[in-house]
Amino acid sequence: MAKGRELVGRIKSTENTRKITRTMEMVATSKMKRAQDRVVAARPYAKALGDVISSLYNAELAESFPLLRQPVTMKTAAVLLLSSNRGLAGGFNANLIREARHLVAKLEGEGITVELHVVGRKGAGYFRYVGRELASQRTDISEAPHAADASSLVDGLMGRFISGSLDAVYVVHSVYKSALSAPPTSTQVLPVARPDKTSAQKDYLLYPSAEAILTELLPAYVRNAVYRALVETAAAEQAARRNAMKSATDNAGEMLNVLRRTYNRARQANITQEIAEIVGGASALTG
């Protein structure tokens, strides 16, 4: 029964694989929940910042802030790609990398020099593989990113934008809409988009002045944009991993059904054949 033994082996190995993928699915589900909470917890801060900036903003002030500077000609841009350190998350990293490649190609098509900064082993690995030089790479940002990680990523870029050696900064990240939908997107974080709707202007007492407050808030706003990109990407990674591992578990189950059926069929055929042989042998003796 050589075929039967082979099937037993395959059934066992598929069962083991399914055990692993199911465990990974459960781990990713619980990590995803925590990451999701972080996404939600980050909202009030972003809203408070946005509210105050748009209520203080006016067109005359805009001229005096380097972070709001709209470069006349774009010469250099930085693209910050957020990817994950670990794989087995379906198309998660591939999608982000594709988005980054499109953005870089588009910018370079316009004659802009692009420097690429990558977070995460997977993104860095890809660009090393295709032989593209990276301006920097970071693999030390955990799956629970902190606000400090965001400022360490973007502070240098902000400084160079202010000094004029960079004309734009883009972040390629996932937008965590739900556990099933987290499309890769690129967001321009610098120059800061001018708030379009000036919300109902209250007569605030401003200490020390609108200018000083904006000087403090605009960098915080940029850092927060990057922080949000980090937490949303982290949540999207866990969601993608959960989905990938769920379908792997389902597929393993289907495969097991097919293998078991084939195995039983082979076993029964074998028994039937043996009976036929015995009956044949017995009738030969009596006949």
Add this chain to the structure above:
Amino acid sequence: MLHVSVISPEATLFEGEAPSVTAPAFDGEVGILTDHAPMVTVLGKGTLRVGGGPSFTVEGGFLQVVDNQVRVVTEKAAKA
């Protein structure tokens, strides 16, 4: 009563009613009571005290008062 929220990028650290708030503004402490005029001020480094509630050490950020809502928004805040 004031409705006070203390917000950092990572979490809302405090949300609730309080009779007063004392905050470290950039140039010295500022105290806020009910019916304060709408105000936005930059914060310095120091202790933020919510009347009858917790205290926080903060550094930077801003404080906004409007319609008896006090929002303290800071990148660096920790329960003292």
